[in-house]
Amino acid sequence: MPAAxxxxxxxxVSLRGIEKTFDGRPVLRxxxxxxxxxxxxxxxxxxxxxKSVLLKxxxxxxxxxxxxVRFHGQRIERMKERGLQPIRRRIGFLFQGAALFDxxxxxxxxAFPLLETGQAGPDLEDRVRETLDRVGLADTLDKMxxxxxxxxxxxxxxxxxxxxxPEMVLYDEPTTGLDPIxxxxxxxxxxxxxxxxxxxxxxxxxxxDSAFQVAxxxxxxxxxxxxxxxxxxxxxxxxxxxxxxxxxxxEMIDAPDGDSDAGVQGxxxxxxxxx
Numbered sequence: 001m002p003a004a005x006x007x008x009x010x011x012x013v014s015l016r017g018i019e020k021t022f023d024g025r026p027v028l029r030x031x032x033x034x035x036x037x038x039x040x041x042x043x044x045x046x047x048x049x050x051k052s053v054l055l056k057x058x059x060x061x062x063x064x065x066x067x068x069v070r071f072h073g074q075r076i077e078r079m080k081e082r083g084l085q086p087i088r089r090r091i092g093f094l095f096q097g098a099a100l101f102d103x104x105x106x107x108x109x110x111a112f113p114l115l116e117t118g119q120a121g122p123d124l125e126d127r128v129r130e131t132l133d134r135v136g137l138a139d140t141l142d143k144m145x146x147x148x149x150x151x152x153x154x155x156x157x158x159x160x161x162x163x164x165x166p167e168m169v170l171y172d173e174p175t176t177g178l179d180p181i182x183x184x185x186x187x188x189x190x191x192x193x194x195x196x197x198x199x200x201x202x203x204x205x206x207x208x209d210s211a212f213q214v215a216x217x218x219x220x221x222x223x224x225x226x227x228x229x230x231x232x233x234x235x236x237x238x239x240x241x242x243x244x245x246x247x248x249x250x251e252m253i254d255a256p257d258g259d260s261d262a263g264v265q266g267x268x269x270x271x272x273x274x275x
Contacts, residue, residue, distance in 0.1 A: 011035055015033045015070075017030050018057060020050070031054065035058075035202060038198055041219065042203045042218045044206070044208075044218060044219065045220055045227075047206075050221055050224055054204075057077070059091050060076055060079065063077055092162050092164065093170045106145070113163055134193065158193075169193070169199055172204050173207075175205065176206070190203065191214055208247065218231070218232055227242055235247070
């Protein structure tokens with residue numbers, strides 16, 4: 001994907017020193033990450049490394065044990081629910097299973113955020129139809145989720161995530177459970193919506209084909225921190241043993257943090273990567 005212009009590179013989200021433990025097990029261990037406005041960031045890593053946990057911190061569904069989460073410079077990690085609501089309206093979230101309401105039609109699922117936030121004006125039907133058209137499902141308005149394929153449900157979930165015209169969309173394993181053809185439909189939508197709507201995309205995925213298709217920038221999490229941060233090309237050519245093991249589908253060794261390319265930015269050339 002083409003690099004974003006310089007003026008779009010200020011961070012929309014900053015995470016600093018994020019610590020999160022569940023039942024005595026550390027998941028995020030002092031994680032630092034900045035997410036640039038208008039670009040597509042892919043977050044990768046093995047199961048249990050904290051990818052989905054990180055997403056939920058961005059939108060305030062989880063609170064860190066310590067550390068800071070900032071949205072456009074405003075600290076949100078200790079905000080009360082009432083204060084978080086206007087921020088959440090600016091962030092769409094496509095959950096792993098699409099999380100549609102089974103008892104609602106496609107129309108009602110997509111309209112739900114507009115109704116919940118008091119934005120359901122006389123143009124409600126038009127907005128719902130236009131949003132479904134963006135994901136290629138304008139003819140499914142009256143269908144129930146049970147009548148849809150897995151890929152179609154994901155697209156309805158995506159329509160619901162963007163109907164409020166958010167600045168950022170978070171994707172939690174958007175291609176899980178889909179065959180390669182339907183996965184490519186989702187990948188193409190992620191790329192197209194980012195360009196057409198000028199949104200920031202954050203994609204958590206195990207799917208390497210998807211990751212390299214949609215990413216401007218890639219991050220690999222390991223041991224609760226960012227192990228490597230760079231462009232897809234830098235990621236492909238790294239000599240870091242942990243990253244190489246992940247990309248090649250081998251068991252990830254527990255190499256010390258000092259032996260990584262972590263923190264290297266996407267503009268670096270592979271041969272200049274530092275430790």
